[in-house]
Amino acid sequence: MSSKIVSPTMHSAAWRISLWATLAFACGTMLVFVFLPNFVADDIQRRSDAWLSGEVEVLGDVAERTPKDALYDRVVGEVAELAGKEVPNKLLSESSSNDSVFFLQTGGDGSLKLWVGAGDGRPNLKAIRAIQIVPDHPTDLRVEGFDIPFRVASIRIDDGSDIYLGLSERDELRVLRSLRLRFILIWLLLVLFGFGIVFFTARRMLSHVRQITEAASRIGHSDLNARVPTTERNDEVGHLARTLNRMLDRIENSIHQLHTITDSLAHDLRSPLTAIRGKLEMSLSAVDQAEQAEPIVAAIEELDRLTEFLNQSLDVAESKADALRLTRSEVDLDELLRIMIDLYEPSMSEKGMQIRLQSEGPIRIAADAALIHRMVANIFDNELKHLPADCTVTIQLKDEGESMALICEDNGPGFSEDVLPHLFERRVRGLESNGHGLGLAFIDAVARAHGGTVNASNRTNRGARIEVLLPHAARELAKSPLAVRQGSPQERRQLTGDDG
Amino acid sequence: MRLLLVEDEIDIQHFLRSSLQEAGYQVEAAADGKMAERLAIDGQFDILIVDLGLPDQDGIGLILKLRQLGVRAPVLILSARRSVDDRVRGLEQGGDDYLTKPFALAELLARLRNLLKRNSPPGTETTRLRVVDLELDLLRREATRSGQILQLTPQEFVLLEYLCRNAGRVVTRSMILDKVWGMRIQPDTNVVDVHIYRLRGKVDGQGQQPLIRTLRGVGYVLKDR
Numbered sequence: 001m002s003s004k005i006v007s008p009t010m011h012s013a014a015w016r017i018s019l020w021a022t023l024a025f026a027c028g029t030m031l032v033f034v035f036l037p038n039f040v041a042d043d044i045q046r047r048s049d050a051w052l053s054g055e056v057e058v059l060g061d062v063a064e065r066t067p068k069d070a071l072y073d074r075v076v077g078e079v080a081e082l083a084g085k086e087v088p089n090k091l092l093s094e095s096s097s098n099d100s101v102f103f104l105q106t107g108g109d110g111s112l113k114l115w116v117g118a119g120d121g122r123p124n125l126k127a128i129r130a131i132q133i134v135p136d137h138p139t140d141l142r143v144e145g146f147d148i149p150f151r152v153a154s155i156r157i158d159d160g161s162d163i164y165l166g167l168s169e170r171d172e173l174r175v176l177r178s179l180r181l182r183f184i185l186i187w188l189l190l191v192l193f194g195f196g197i198v199f200f201t202a203r204r205m206l207s208h209v210r211q212i213t214e215a216a217s218r219i220g221h222s223d224l225n226a227r228v229p230t231t232e233r234n235d236e237v238g239h240l241a242r243t244l245n246r247m248l249d250r251i252e253n254s255i256h257q258l259h260t261i262t263d264s265l266a267h268d269l270r271s272p273l274t275a276i277r278g279k280l281e282m283s284l285s286a287v288d289q290a291e292q293a294e295p296i297v298a299a300i301e302e303l304d305r306l307t308e309f310l311n312q313s314l315d316v317a318e319s320k321a322d323a324l325r326l327t328r329s330e331v332d333l334d335e336l337l338r339i340m341i342d343l344y345e346p347s348m349s350e351k352g353m354q355i356r357l358q359s360e361g362p363i364r365i366a367a368d369a370a371l372i373h374r375m376v377a378n379i380f381d382n383e384l385k386h387l388p389a390d391c392t393v394t395i396q397l398k399d400e401g402e403s404m405a406l407i408c409e410d411n412g413p414g415f416s417e418d419v420l421p422h423l424f425e426r427r428v429r430g431l432e433s434n435g436h437g438l439g440l441a442f443i444d445a446v447a448r449a450h451g452g453t454v455n456a457s458n459r460t461n462r463g464a465r466i467e468v469l470l471p472h473a474a475r476e477l478a479k480s481p482l483a484v485r486q487g488s489p490q491e492r493r494q495l496t497g498d499d500g
Numbered sequence: 501m502r503l504l505l506v507e508d509e510i511d512i513q514h515f516l517r518s519s520l521q522e523a524g525y526q527v528e529a530a531a532d533g534k535m536a537e538r539l540a541i542d543g544q545f546d547i548l549i550v551d552l553g554l555p556d557q558d559g560i561g562l563i564l565k566l567r568q569l570g571v572r573a574p575v576l577i578l579s580a581r582r583s584v585d586d587r588v589r590g591l592e593q594g595g596d597d598y599l600t601k602p603f604a605l606a607e608l609l610a611r612l613r614n615l616l617k618r619n620s621p622p623g624t625e626t627t628r629l630r631v632v633d634l635e636l637d638l639l640r641r642e643a644t645r646s647g648q649i650l651q652l653t654p655q656e657f658v659l660l661e662y663l664c665r666n667a668g669r670v671v672t673r674s675m676i677l678d679k680v681w682g683m684r685i686q687p688d689t690n691v692v693d694v695h696i697y698r699l700r701g702k703v704d705g706q707g708q709q710p711l712i713r714t715l716r717g718v719g720y721v722l723k724d725r
Contacts, residue, residue, distance in 0.1 A: 344691055381688055
C-alpha cells in the first residue's frame with residue numbers, strides 16, 4: 001500500500017498538460033539561452049580583438065619612435081603596462097600583479113628583447129615561436145604554466161623586430177561564465193513561472209470539467225432533477241455543460257414519459273384487480289362448504305400472483321430503461337439475510353434442503369429496502385422451487401472493497417446450457433419451471449437500479465451460482481442525512497399488535 | 501366508528517362500503533375531492549380512507565387541505581401506484597398509513613384498527629396475553645398451553661404473539677410477513693404456511709382443541725373461544 005502513494009494532483013490532466021507545456025517551453029527557451037552566450041562571446045572577442053589590434057599598433061608606433069637608448073626598455077615597458085591597465089572586461093578587484101596582459105618584443109633574430117608581464121616571458125616566447133602569428137590577426141595562444149589561453153596580436157616594426165601583445169582570456173571567460181550562470185537562473189525561474197501559470201490556468205479550466213463530471217455522476221438512475229453547473233463563459237467547457245444539461249432535459253423527459261405510462265398502466269390494472277379481489281373475498285365469506293370455496297380461493301391466489309407479476313414486470317421494464325425509482329434508506333444486508341434465512345429455512349428443511357450463511361458481519365448500504373427485500377426473496381424462492389431435495393444452498397456476504405457481494409451457491413443441477421446465455425431476459429425459464437420467468441430478470445433489475453450487477457453461472461463441479469454485486473457508492477449515501485429514514489426490519493418487528 | 505371513504509372507482513367503493521359496514525363502521529362515501537371536503541367538514545369522522553388517484557385532485561393534496569381545515573382523524577391511504585413515493589412516506593410518519601392496491605380485506609381492517617388505536621390514549625402496556633387456555637408471558641418470552649410450557653423458537657414466539665394479539669381476527673400472509681419479519685414481500689412459495697404448520701404442531705397438541713385455523717385464500721385466524 002504505502003509504496004505507491006501518489007497525490008491525486010499528479011494524476012490530473014492539468015498536471016500532465018502543465019508538464020508537457022513546460023517541457024516545450026523549457027526546450028524553446030533553452031535553445032535561446034544556449035545561443036545567446038555564443039553571440040555575446042563572439043561580440044566580446046571582437047571587441048577585445050579590436051582593442052588588441054589598436055594597442056599593438058600604438059605600442060608598435062611607440063617602439064618605433066622611441067630612440068633605442070637606455071631608456072627604451074623603460075619607456076616602452078611603461079606604455080605597455082599602462083595599456084595593460086585599460087584591459088576590457090577587467091575586474092576591478094584584480095590584484096596589482098597584472099598577469100592578464102603581457103608585452104613581448106623580439107629582436108630580428110627572434111630573441112627576447114623586451115618583456116613586460118608576469119614571469120620571465122620565456123614560455124610565452126616558446127609558445128609564440130611554435131605557432132605562426134600573422135600580424136593584424138589576433139590568435140589564441142596556449143602558454144605553458146597558464147590554464148587559460150592568451151589572445152595575441154602582433155605587429156612588425158621597421159627595425160625588424162616583432163611586438164606581441166597578449167591578453168589573457170581569463171576575464172572574458174569569467175564574464176561569460178557569470179553570464180551563463182545568470183541565464184540558467186533566469187531560465188529556471190522562467191520555466192518554473194511558466195509551469196505555474198500553465199498549471200493554474202489548466203487546473204482552473206479543468207476544475208469546471210471536474211465539477212461537471214462530479215455533478216453528472218451524482219445524477220443517478222432515479223434522480224434526474226439535478227443539472228451540471230454551467231458557467232457564463234462561452235468557451236468549450238461552458239458549451240459542454242450546456243450540452244449535457246440539454247441532454248439531461250431530454251432524458252428526464254423520456255423517463256417521465258415512461259413513468260407516466262407505467263404508472264397509468266399499473267393504475268388501470270390495479271383498480272379492476274382490487275375490485276375483483278374484493279368481490280371474491282366477499283363471496284368467499286358467504287360460502288360455507290369447502291368445495292364451493294376452492295375455486296374462489298384458487299382465483300384469489302392466482303390474482304395475487306398476477307399482481308406480483310405485474311409489479312415485477314413493470315420494475316423490470318423501468319430498470320431496463322434505467323428508470324427504476326428508488327426510495328433509499330439504510331439497509332443492513334447481513335441482518336436482512338439472517339431474517340430472510342429465518343423465514344425460508346423451515347420451508348427448505350421441509351424439502352430436505354439446507355441453507356447456510358457465511359457473513360463477516362453487518363454491511364450497511366443505502367438502498368431501496370422494499371426492492372432489496374423482494375430481490376433476496378426472489379433468489380430464495382428460485383432455490384426453493386428449482387432445487388431438488390438433499391441440496392445445500394450457501395449464501396455468502398462479502399465486503400470486497402469496491403462493492404459488496406451477495407453470492408448464492410447451490411449444489412443442484414445448475415442452469416441448463418441452453419438457457420444460460422439468456423438468463424436475464426424476460427420470460428426465460430427452464431422447462432420444468434412453474435414460475436413466470438421473471439426471477440433473474442427482476443434480480444438483475446434491482447441490482448442495476450442500485451448501480452450493481454448480477455452474474456449467474458454454473459459452478460465448475462456442480463450447481464448454480466448467482467452473484468449480486470452492489471457498489472459501495474450506495475454505502476456513501478448511507479452516511480448522508482437523507483438516509484435512515486426508516487427503521488430496520490428488526491425495529492419494525494417490535495409488535496404493536498392489532499387488537500383493540 | 502364513523503368512517504369517510506374517498507374512492508372514485510364505483511366497484512371498489514361499493515365492496516369496501518359493504519365490507520366496512522359489515523365490520524361495524526358507519527361509512528360515508530365520496531367519489532371526488534370536492535365532495536370529500538364537504539363531508540369531512542360537516543361530519544365528525546373517526547377515520548378516513550383516501551384513494552390517491554381522484555378525478556378532480558391528488559389524494560395527498562386533499563389530505564393536506566383537510567388537515568389545514570382542522571380534520572384530525574387518521575387517514576389510511578390507498579394507492580394504485582407501484583412505488584410508494586416520498587410524500588406518502590411523509591404522511592406515514594405523521595401518523596397515517598398506506599396500503600397498495602389490490603389488498604386483502606383483512607389487511608385493510610387490521611390497518612384501520614391500528615390507526616384508531618394509535619390515536620386513542622395509550623392504555624397500560626400488557627405483559628401477558630391469554631387466549632382460551634393459551635398464555636403468553638411477554639416479559640419472560642414464554643408460552644404455555646394448559647399450563648404446559650411450549651418449546652418455541654424466538655421467531656415462533658413472535659409469530660404466536662402476533663396471532664394472539666389478533667385473536668379471533670383474520671391475518672393474511674402478507675400481514676404476517678410485514679409484522680413478524682418486517683418485509684412487504686409477496687413470495688410465490690409457501691414459506692409462511694410452513695412456519696404456521698410448525699407452530700401449530702407445537703401449540704395444538706394431541707387431544708387439544710385446535711386453535712390455529714387456516715382460512716384458505718384469506719389467511720389464518722387464532723380462535724378466541
